[in-house]
Every structure is written in structure tokens, then in C-alpha cells.
Amino acid sequence: MSDSNAAAFRDLKAALAGRIAAERLIDDPLRTLAYGTDASFYRLVPQLVVRPEDEAELQAVLAECRLRRLPVTFRAAGTSLSGQAVTDSVLIQLGRGWRSHEILDEGRAIRLQPGVIGARANQLLSPFGRKIGPDPASINSCMIGGIAANNASGMCCGTAQNSYRTVRDLRVILADGTLLDTAAPASREAFRSTHGPLLAGLERLSAETRANEPLAEKIRHKYRLKNTTGYALNSLVDFEDGIEILKHLMIGSEGTLGFLSAITYDTVVDEPCKAAALAFFPDMATTCRATIALKPSPVSAVELMDRAALRSVQDKPGMPEILRTLPGGAAALLIDVRGHDEAELLARMEEVQAALEGIRTLEPVTFTREASTYELYWKIRKGLFPAVGAVRETGTTVIIEDVAFPIERLDEGVLALTDVFHRHGYPETILFGHALEGNLHFVFPQGFEKPGEVERYQALMDEVAQLVGVEYGGSLKAEHGTGRNMAPYVELEWGSDAYALMWEIKALFDPENLLNPEVILSRNPTLHLENLKPLPAADEIVDKCIECGFCEVVCPSTDLTLTPRQRIVIRRELARLEALGAQATEADQQRMTQLEEAYGYQGIDTCAATGLCATQCPVGIDTGEMVRQLRRDRSMGKAPLARRIGRHFSGATRVARGGLNAAGAARAVLGVNLMDKMSRGARRLSGDRLPQWSPALPKASPIRVLKRNASGAADRDKVVYLPSCATRIFGAAHDDVESRSVMEITLALLDKAGYEVILPEMIGHLCCGMAFKSKGQYDEATHKARELNRELLVATQNGRYPVLCDTSPCTLQMQEHLDERLSLMEPVSFAHDHLLPRLSLTPLDERIAVHVTCSSTRMGLTDKFVTLARACAREVVVPAEISCCGFAGDKGFTTPELNASALEGLAEQVAECSAGYSNSRTCEIGLSHHGGIPYRSILSLLDRASRAAGGSPR
Template sequence: MSLPADFLAATRHLIPAERLFDDPLSTLAFGTDASFYRLIPQLVVRVESETEVIALLRLANSHQVPVTFRAAGTSLSGQAISDSVLIVLGDHWNGREIRHGGAQIRLQPGVIGAAANAVLAPLGRKIGPDPASINAAKIGGIVANNSSGMCCGTAQNSYHTLAGLRLVLADGSLLDTEDPASVAAFRRSHAPLLAQLDELARQTRANSELASRIRHKYRLKNTTGLSLNALVDFTDPLDILSHLMVGSEGTLGFISAVTYDTVPEHPHKASALLVFPDVESCCRAVPLLKQQPVSAVELLDRRSLRSVESMPGMPEWVGTLSAGACALLIETRASGAELLSEQIERIMASVAQFPREKQVDFSTDPKVYNQLWKIRKDTFPAVGAVRATGTTVIIEDVTFPVEVLAEGVNRLLALFDKHGYAEAIIFGHALEGNLHFVFTQGFDSETEKGRYEAFMQDVAQLVAVEFAGALKAEHGTGRNMAPFVELEWGREAYQLMWAIKRLLDPQGILNPDVVLSDDPQIHLKNLKSLPAANAIVDKCIECGFCEPVCPSNGLTLTPRQRIVIWRDIQARKCAGIDTRELEAAFQHQGIDSCAATGLCAQRCPVGINTGDLVRELRAGQARHPGRADWLAGHFATTLKGARLSLMLAGMAQRLLGAPRLLKLSRSARRWSGERLPQWTPAMPQALRWVEPPPVRATDKPKVVYLPACISRVMGPAAGSDEPVSLFDKTCALLEKAGFEVIFPAGLDELCCGQPFASKGYLEQGERKREELLAALLAASEQGRYPIYCDTSPCTLRLVQGMPDARLNLYDPVRFIREHLLERLAFEPIDTPVAVHVTCSTQHLGEAEALLAVARRCSTQVVVPEGIHCCGFAGDKGFSLPALNDHALRSLKSAVQHCELGVSTSRTCEIGLSSHSGIDYRGLVYLVDRVTRPIA
């Protein structure tokens, strides 16, 4: 059914056009979440204020238009999609307020869970919920789903750590439970509603059988249905209302802010892995461990261990375990090292009577600790990586009472065999009896849909009826368990949930068919297909973990959305449907505006680099190979042309002044149809380049210095108070440390090939890369000397897939930490320094090392929150400045108290300087400033 014209007109009057999306590409992009369902919204609204939400809900209520709220879209059960109006959070929902020295924190719904923990970390605190998606999931979704996690259990979930809530009901009314004036006004305006809630709670408590059932259900980890425990845990209707909102999945109202009671984040931790010979002995150990000071106990069945045994970094013994083996990964945390040792002794003593097939003792060594947790964390992606193209990965989470956990595991394994899910694995949070099972499923035939339906019916009967467990432990009911809520809870409790829904949302406009549905087949409708599109991205499960680090997120498309659109384009082509309109829109939204730095791969559970897809698509569109050949073959001339362009820009700046030139550049770019590059006041001056002469041989240690082509072209910006170029500063620092500096022969003809590859000219890019590697091999005397590259993106380009093991290439961070720390004395300055960790530095694994070096140089190191990729992306800061603008829109406020910034990419520093108001320079400038040679 189409949206009412009056509703649309009123919405367009309320929300600026740039935050309303109804075009086919945008609605398709937002029509997916991390679940295996897809609904295409008719309208997507990006809201930036509570006032807008209130007005929209009043309009929706008046016109009976269904709406769905969406935060990060990492929901696994289909609760963040809509075929009506989808309301998504914009930038201005990121407020946070620490209270009582960290004992509480007030958060708006757009704050990412990990960001909340980052601001609490210096105080030794964290929020209670710790879902696996915490690096992407936002607080609004964490509360609305009552998400938990590995250490959270039930005691520290949102329901039990809730200190206050600010919410908007379906009628647009506002309540802040921490504001006495708001509370008093709400009690007056909604007295009948509160009275009815009070009566429902009184009747529930008086019904001893029902009250007992509710208490039993929430003794377990449980998110099936609405939070009926609010009716028995509280007597004040406002407390009942606020706790009903937790886990309501957007079906009862909008959560505008939440205040958490935080929990301790102990600094000392250790982990062990105990492998038992069978499921029974493994599960019998769990109740004993539950009585011990453990923070997490993760169960892994033999199938899950088998799924990761051949992955890089896995211990060899994983592949030698017996067929029936079952493991427990145990973590314990403490405030001090001595207490930690005592806890380890107690834990091991508690399970001493159980036989073990293999054991990795408790360790505080990060290498051992991280390897153990890698086994656990890689299980889910391992299933995703082996799934057949066209199938999806489904992860369900159920709860068995701990006392029957062994039987529950074995019965689930039997169901896998019965229904032919040979690849299915089981892992989970054993302390709570919470098991995740992961399997692959196709929905491209009625036979496959029937198999899935029969399997889910059996699972529901097993968990909810036979074992009186929970069909949803922490992922929310969503659509896929909505038909089974009554089966699990019984008719009386189920009707109570409907009574609450109709009381708070009488028009039924809030997220219909989620949690509660009249349609017994809703879990089998609107199933998402994942057709083959490109081998690079076919393993994508559309989880959305990549989105927070993408610079175009909120401007055009995210990596997940790029894959969604490209899949749809390929599916339509296969079906003979005209895709020209969609492809035209995708050109800018998906291809041109992608930074292609691959930071998404760092967050992707299956390691997908969406930038690789974009580069491949650009290669297919490359129309000037002859020009690229000429530029590659005459690279010194190309660099001379670049220096000339910078020289002319510098002359224009001196003649017109920066403000006038900036205005003129913007106008010229607009008149050219966005084809001319954008000038910026941070634009470097042309470097007066002279090919360095051969050095005289000495007995000093030698280093081959590869100045990137941009370091040979770009000098400092005109407004910089640092007159020395990166090239000269690097030479000076290396010489200060006692090195003899060697340069490759024919330096100005050399390039790593990145400028060509990023434009789709892969052949020319690879030719330049091979040419440079050969020159470096000769200059280093077949790898005898280390090679220092002054720009991290070029270093990354050279080391990726480098076949010659003789070459030892260093980016600035690695060279400084391995060769200069021991040769230079550091005298740190007490000056705030902003550090930008480039995408390439992260890919090189040097992010923490960069911060460590910066902290050797300054006592005040600032890493701006939420700045992952700067979006400059080589030259996109000139050719598509909107991407750089968007990626760094919050930078200035984050670094306004800093005096300078450091990075390891000259082009990134242009954008960073432009948007921060401070001068960003290479790391070597800071190191040179604070060091002297060790005598």
C-alpha cells in the first residue's frame, strides 16, 4: 500500500530533502540488515533530533503509517527493516555524559557500544552489555534488543543495569524518567495508561502460576517476546514502562537516551582452553565453573573446532582432537595480579575431577590469550567462508537450563543430522546455557524453504516445549521467532504481551510483525537471496560490521550497501531486467565515491575488501590505457608536470590570497561539472627537486631511502610554520641516527603503481610496482640493507603480495620502532598532539606501534574518536572533496586543543590540516623535534 499523500507532504515539510530517500537505489540499500530478510522501504528518513522523531510519530499515528527505527542495522532477526517508513539515525545522536566518576553513563542511541566503553576505560568501567557486534552496534539497538554477550550474562544486561530512560511513545509523547518535571507531566497526561499498566502488573503478580513462569523464564538468558519480567520486578508504572522498552525491538516506542549503571572493567585477565573427551563431561563442568570467579565460559563443539582447524594461526593440535571432543574457553579477570592467580587456582580445582583430552593452561600472555580467543571468534566466519554461493548464513541463539545443557547440545546435533545441516556448528555462552548454532541455508527453492521450516519447527519444540528454554537468548525475537512466541510462553502470557502492545501502540504503527505477529508464516516471508555477484564479495553475509570505518557512510553508500546493490544489479541482469537506471546511480554512489582503502576488510568477519571490487569495476571502465602507458613510461615528466601545477597554484595563492583563490576554485569546479580539482589552503607548495647524488661509502650502517613520488613533488604548505620538506626532514633524521642514506637509481622514474591501480589501470600499476621492486633490490644489494619508505600507503602497496623475501621494507612506524628507538634519546614534550592512524598503517599492523612512538614524543596524545579513514584516498580530496569533508566532519572539535597533528601519509595530511585547523605533518617531524643522538 502506498504512503498517504498528506503524510508525504507533511514529512517533506518537516525534514529537509537531503535527508529523505525514496529513490530505488537508496531504498534498496537500506532494505537490508544483518538478518536473512529483506523489505524495501517506501521512504527512508534520516532524523537528527528528538523533535523530528516526535513530529514524525505524530504524523504516522495520525495517518496510520507503520514506521521502523534503525540504528546500526546489525540485528540478526529482521527487526531493522520495513516496507513502509524506515527512520534511521543521523550524526547528531552521539551524545554521552559520564556521571558519578564513571559509575553511570548517559548515552544517546547513536553511540556505538565500543565508543561508550572507550570513554569509560580510563575510569576502569564499562557498560554491561558486550555483544559480539559491539564495534558496530549502537546503543539504541543494544537496549532495544536487550543484547548481552560473552561476559554480560543476565546480571549485566541492559534490563538489569538500566538507571534511566528517555523515550518517545507512538503518540509522540515524551518521557524522561530522570527529569522530575517530565515525570510529573507524564503522570498527568498519561494517567489512564499508567493505571492500566499498574493493573496489568497487579493481575500478573496475583496470578502465581504466571508470575512463577515469568520468573523462571528470566532466570535464563531470554529475549523471546516482550520483557514481562518488568510486571513482576517493579510496582511503579514508570519503572514498568521503562523496563518494558528494553528488548521491545522498537515495537513500543523510540529510545532517545539511556543511562546505564556501569560495571567494573578489571585490568588483569587470563584465559585457558580445556578440551574434554565428550559433550557430557564438558557440560557437567559448567555448573561448577558458574560458582567460580569466571567472567566468560565459551563452549565449542567439535564441529566448530573443526571449522577453524586449518585457518592461519590455529594451533596444530586443534586438528588432532577426537570426534566427540568439546571445549570450554574460560576467562577470568581481577583487579590485581595476585588476586588473579588465586582465582585461577580456584577455577582449576573446581574441575579437576573431569578428564581432559587437551589443555592450554591459563595464560596472561597476550599472544596465547589472543590465539585462544581467535579460535572462538573465527568459528562464525569460518562457516560463512565455506557456504555455497547463493546461500546465507543463519545464526540462532537458544537457551537451555544449564542442568540439561549436555542433553540439549546432543539433541541439537541430532537435529542437524536429521535435516541435513552437515556444516552446522555449536558454540556459545555456557554459563547461561546460551548456545549459538550456525548453519547455511538457501531459499531459492520450495524444497529448501520446506527444509528450513521443518527444522525450525523441531528446534522450537525441542527448546521451548521439551526443555522449557528460550528460543531467543540475546539476538531478539524479530521476525523469525515471532510465530513461536506463543508456543514458548503459553497463551496467557502471549495475550498479556498483546495487551501491552495495544496499550502503548493502539494503532499498531511501530515495527509491525516484529516480536508479535498474527501471521504464523511471517518467518518464511521476505527471505533475502544472496545471488552470485563477484567472487570478491560473494561470501558477504551483510552483517554491517564494516560500516563504522567507511568514510562514505552517511554520504553515499557503505561497503555492505555497495555489495547489496551490486548483487541486485547482477540478479536483475540474469533475469533480463533493465539495470541502466540503477547502474547510473551506482556509478557515483558505489564506485566513484568509494575510497577503496580496504579498511572495511579489517572489520569484516570473512575478510572482504570491498575496495577490491570497486577497483575491479573501475578497471572495467578504464578508457585511456594509452594515456596511462605514456604516463607510466615517462614518469619523471609526469612528476615535473605535477610540480608545475603546484607551482602555478602557489603563484595564484600569493597573487589572489587564500580566501579568494578558494572561492574561485569552488566556482570553477562547479562550472566544470565537478571535473576540475578542488584547491585547498593546505595545498603543498611545489618541491624544488634535485635528484640526490650518490653517497660516499662509509662504515656507517646503511639504509635505502625510498621517498614516495608525492614526497618528491610536494613541499610544505604555504601557511605551514615548518619550512623543511618531508624528504629533507627524513634524510636529516636518518643521518642523526647514524645511518648512511642510499637512494635507488633513476629515482624520479620510480613509482609503486598506486596512482594507476586506484584508477583502474591495473596493468600499468603492476608494471611500475615491479620496476620499483627491482630497483630496490639493486639498491639494497639484494636485500642486504633495510629499505625505508616515507609514506605508509606506498609501503603497503609494495609489501602486498611481494614475492621476493630478500626485500625488507619498512614504513616510518616500523623503522622508527625497530631502528631508531635504540639510537636516539627521546625527550617528550608536554604538548597535545593529534595522531591520525592511516588505513595503510592499520593494514600494516602498526597502529598500536604508531601510538606508542607518539607517546614517546608527547605526554598528551589524542586519537580523535570516530575518525578511521580520512577519505582523502590519494587524490579524492581534490577530485571528490565531499568525501574528505564528510569523513572529517567531526575532526575540528576533537582536536581543537591540539597544537599539531602527525600521520604517515602526505596526502592524508592535506585533508587533515584543512579540516582540523592545525598543521598535520609526517611522524618524522615529531620524532626529529624531540630526539638527540645517543652519545
């Protein structure tokens, strides 16, 4: 970068500093790289990342960039696949300020800001039996801004329910900073006054296009298919009014025409009754004929999968056996049917069966309504893209593109496309897609490092573009947006007249070409071959990462430091720099040092390492495991201390209880406010080395409650109770009406349910090892796990009796590392499966909150957790978008900002609740502090709402 350009970015940051907080103006080497990475196979590093929190701040950013002629790119979730959201200039990233929503017309419409996750929008609409129209496969992670900006569609959406068809209104900020709200008459009139030439230009283009019958007919033909290549030219033939044209041009414009600060969708009915069939056909031609036959049928989705696609998932757990025995040319259709009620569903299933009559299948077509099988079928379909990512050679990326053929020529197109891939040396390519729309995704691994690979890829894409866009009159981009990967081919697909029309549109909105330049439209014929992302081997744990970003939605540090994807990005860059060896320049060495120093806090210290990211990752990567390994490497010198603590663990827990007693005494003398102030001051003076005291810090737990003798009653079922070290240390909160410790509650509940409780020997010395493992002390963690394993085998008589541990994270740790003979259960699973049948419940007349811990989520206990809570209380609140609490053992004390960031917004959601319930004592401390209500063990709720079967409440 030239000195003048560097100076321009420094000047921009200085100018914005008066309007935007310093922590939201980011230009350090680590975070610009991390935040600048998206799911595509392109890499550009922004010079400045800005996180405006409202429209006024965003308008200020645009004004200052326009003054300096600096390009800007908008970023939502960064799950886009074609290079829409990368830049080497200014990246505007959406933060918490863009997540508001408003339900309209009793759910018939919804107004959403661009930072709302797609699945969250549907969660909000669920009580009304409705949803937004678009349903991309990434809906659990992608944001509304990206869905609208790419005109993303999906499995069931087709063309009838995409953003273009279901947009009601927009709030949009143009390149010159002007805000237009199409729902507000005053805003529309003001815009007509100030931007008359823009609207007149759009209306002129509309009139000219409609008068040009060959062009107008071509546009209509293109949008009978799924099509996101270029701008939404259908707006010019569908509308005559300038504001309506503008509104619909914004959909699919990928941030090149303006910024969508809010969108109002007309919602669609979410039919509750669902069924699916996985139909197998002998060859692709038969499969395509079946697709055409199904087109007029009342189906919600028809997903095509070729034999290579099915082969990529056939060996995964739970897959149907038939996948392994299909002949080489076979293909499948996943047929989804939905209805408002059972009668309608059955009638539609019969219509589908009738449509397929006479078409040869490899086995009878059978619909399932069983939830687990239905989900399995969709798991097969949704697992195809990551399946390729998981088996690719390290160092290669995964290319996914999506084309659309006219459905009547789908069988020809599939065969021709397959032939192209084979001729160019891509036999491993898999094909799948939304068959009813003629929409096919093709996925293949691609390396760019070896000689000739870039040229091979170019030759492939050139022929694919000619085949699909010209010979078949199809779409080169059906739903993923044009991006950088297809920008050089837009003119080839559309022709010179339509292409010139797109450039006119761009000039009307953005005459200086500052909004996301080189995306959608580009004069550079090799743009798609430049700035390719390196994916060097960095760590076996994460090398399969395809940087999709699906993990980010559940990561507690997303809004604080780095996400799992971004942690991997930086590890890869460090690996790349290290591999340079003697060839590294002084600048490379300096950059490596800067990244390593910053990564300590950004990547390692602020990772909760709970493994929740693995539940969202398409290839099951636990980034927390990589971080724990890095902690081990950093803490090798602390191994002797860890060993001393482990060997004298009972004494260590006594010291911890003594510390809590001392803190409680200080609290009583100083008061909460002064205690908090002094603690913060001491932590600041120590350079954040001292832990942060919390007002929610509880009393010490009374260990004496464990001194009890078994009754030895022969007629009572036995359970081994293992209180975790956390519950042996942390007792009840100081100000909570529930004054009993978790141990006291658990023992009382087990007595009430008629269990004989067995306590392991030397219980004060036992630990599952997780406290050591999370710090990277693997050797001591292993030692403690073996020690515990031995004692539990003795206590359970080699697995004869179940083990109840009162802390969910510890239970998961034990399940992963202890003897398989042991039946290890945490509070929710034990209470749901074993206590509920033994107790009589009277639900409390209370509104309560529940927090499903990371470990409970990983163990698949979310539904049981909510079911248990609803059996015990009148109303149960599960706070939205609160996943991992970020307390992570002791991070709530040592890195309190992680806990605070993860739980931002919790207090508002639980404000009307009497209390909250969870199954991890340390998590409950952080939840109480940031939620503003007491959080207790879920066993406390069950104890309060229950009585012994046939008896009175105790």
C-alpha cells in the same frame, strides 16, 4: 504497491520537507534498498528512509506517519540478525545527530544516545576502569540503540549485567510523539498527568500477573535463563510502579513500543587482569558437567564449542595444533578469569582448577596471561559464525539462532538439538555459546532457492521450537531479540496467557500498531518464511559477504553515500536483475538502469578503496578491490593515457610540481578566500569535473634535495631511501612553521641517526603503482611495480639493506607486490624499530594529535604509532571515530565531500593540539584542512624531539 499507498508516501515526504533537509529524505531505488538492508536473511525495501537529527525532528516524523497510518521502523547499525530492522514502509535511520554522551558519577554511570557505538562507550569509560554491562560480539560495530532495543548481552555479561539489569534511566518517545525522561521529576509528573491510563494499565497488568502465581512463577523461571523472546514480562513481576515497568519494558522491545533517544547505564567494573584457558573434553556430556561445576566459580565467561565448531576454524592461520587432532565427539570450553589485581586473579584461577578437579580433560587445563595467546583463544570463539559464512555455497545465507536450556539439562539439550539437525539434513550445523547461561548458538548455511528448502527449514524450526520452548522449558531467543524469525513461535514458548499479556502491552503503547509491526508479535504463522533475502553470485571478491555490517564503522563514506555492505547489496541486486535475462520485465529493466546510473557515484566514485573494511570483515573481504575492478572496467578507454603517464612519470611529476607553484602564486595574489571561492565556482561550472583547490594545498616539493652523493663510509649502516611520488610532489604547507619537505626531514633524521643513505637510480621515474591501481589501471600499475622492484633490488644489493619509504600506503602496496627479499618499511615501523635505539629523546611539552592511516592499521602498526608519538610529546590525542580520512590519494581534490564527511568532528577533537602527525602526505593535506591544525610527517615529530645519541639536538 497501490497508487493510494504510493501517494501517501509522496505526501509524507512533501510534508516532512518543511522540517527535514531534502538530503535526509531518501526514496530513490538505490539507497532505499541499500539503507533498508540489515544483517538478517530477510529483505524488505522501505518506501522512504528518513534521517532525523534530533528528538524534535523524530517527533515530527512520527506525527506525520500517524496522520497517514504509515508504519515506521527504527534502525541503528543494522547488525541485528533476526529481521528486527527491515520494513517496506518508513525506515527511520540514525545519523550523526544521535552520537552524544555524558559521563556521570565519575564513570559509575553513562548517558548515551542510541547512535553511539558500543565499543566507543567502553572507550569513554576506560579511564575510570569501568564499562557498560552488555558485551555482544558485535560491540565494535553495533550501536547502543540496538543493544538496548534487543537486550543484547554477550560473552561475559550473562543476565546480571544486561541492559535490563543495568538501565538507570531512559529518554523515550512514544508512538504519539510524547517524550518521557525518566531521570527528570518534572517529565515524570507531566507524563503521569497526560498518560495516566497507560501507567494505570501497566500497573494493573503487574498486579494481575503477580496475583496469577503460576504465570508469575513461569516468568521468574524464564528469566533465570537468558531470554529475549517476546516482551520483558519480568518487568511486571519485578516492579509495581508504572514508570519503572515502562522503563524496563522498553529494553528488548525492538522498537515496537517506542524510540529510545537516550539511555543511562549503571556501569560495571572492568577488571584489568585477565587470563584464559582452552579446556578440551572427550565428549559433550563431560563438557556440560564441567560447565555446571564452574557455575559457582569466579569466572567471567565460559564459552562452549562443539567439535564441528572447532573443526570450522582449525585450519586458519595461528590455530593451536591440537584442534586438528581432537576426536570426533570432543568439545571445548574457553574459560575466562579476571581480577582487580594479580593476587585476586591467581586466587580465582586456583578456584577454577579446583572446580574442574576429577573431571576428565584431553590435556591439562592451563591458563595463559600472554596477551597474544589470550587474544587467539577469543579469536577462535569469535570466528565461529563467520567461519560458516566463509565456506557456504554461493547463493545461500547463514542462519544463526540462539536458544537457552536450563543449565542442569544442558547436556541433554545439546544432544537432542544435534539429533534434530541431523534428522532434518543439517549435519554441518555448529554449536557454540555462553555455557554458564545454558545459552547455545547454532549456525548453518541455508538456501531458499531450490525446491523444498523453505519447507525443510520450516520443519526444522518447528521441531527446534517444540524441543527448546516446550519440552525443555527453555528460551527460543536468548540474546539476539525475537525479530521476524521467532515471532510465529512466541506463543508456543510462552503459552496463551503470557502471549495475550504481550498483546495487551502492545495495545497500551501502540494501539494503531504502527511501530515496527510484525516484529516480536505476529498473527502470521509463516512470517519467518516470507520476504527472504536473495544472495545471488555477484563477484567472487564479495560473494562470501554475510551482510553483517561490521565493516561500516571504519568506512569513510558511511555518512555520505554507501558502506561496503551496501555496495555489495547493490551489486547483488544488479546481478539478480541481469540474471533474469529475457524474463526481465520492463520495470526490471528500468530498475536496473536506475541502479547502474546511480551506482557510479554512490558506489564507485565515493569509495576510498583503501581496504580498511577488510580489517573489520569477519571473512576478510576487501570491498575496495571490487570497486577497483569496476573502475578498471569503466576506464578501459583511458589505458593509453595511463601508459603515457607511466612511461613519462618523471615529467608528469614535474608538471604536478609546476601546477603547485602556479597555485601558490595565485594564492599569493588572490588570497585564500577568493582563491577558494573561485575554485568552487569553477568546479561547479564544470559539473564537478575539475578538482577542488584546498587552502591546505602545500608548496611544491624541492626535488633538488635528492641530488646528493653517498659518503661511502664503511662504518655506517646503510638504508635505501625511497621518497614516494606524493612526497616528491607535495612539499611543506604554506603557513606551517615546519618549512621543510618530508624528504628534507627524512634525510636529516637519517643523518642524525648515523645512517648512510642510498637513493635508487632514476628516482624521479619510480612509482609503486598504487596511483594507477586505485584508478583501475592494473596493467600500468603492474608495469610500474616491476620497474620499481628491479631498481630496489639493485639499490639494496638483492635485499641486503632495508628500504625506507616515507609514505605508509605506498609501503603496503610494495609489500604486497614486490620481491620478498626486500625489507620494506614505512616511517612508523622504521622509526620505532631502527631510529629510536639510535637517538636520545626529550619529549616536547606539547599536546599533539596523531592520525593512524588505513595502511598502518592494515599493517598492524597502530600500537607502534601511538608508542612512537608518546615518546616524543607530553600528550597524544588519537581522535575517536576517525578511521580512514577519505583523501584516498586524490579523492580530497576530485571528491572533496568524501574527505569532508570522513573528517567531520575532527576539528573539535584536536582543537587544543599544536599540530597533528601522520605518515601519508596526501592524507595530511586533508587532515590539515578539516582539522584546523597543521598535520606533518611523524618523522618531523621525531626529528624535533631527538638528538643524536650522545650528542646535542640538531
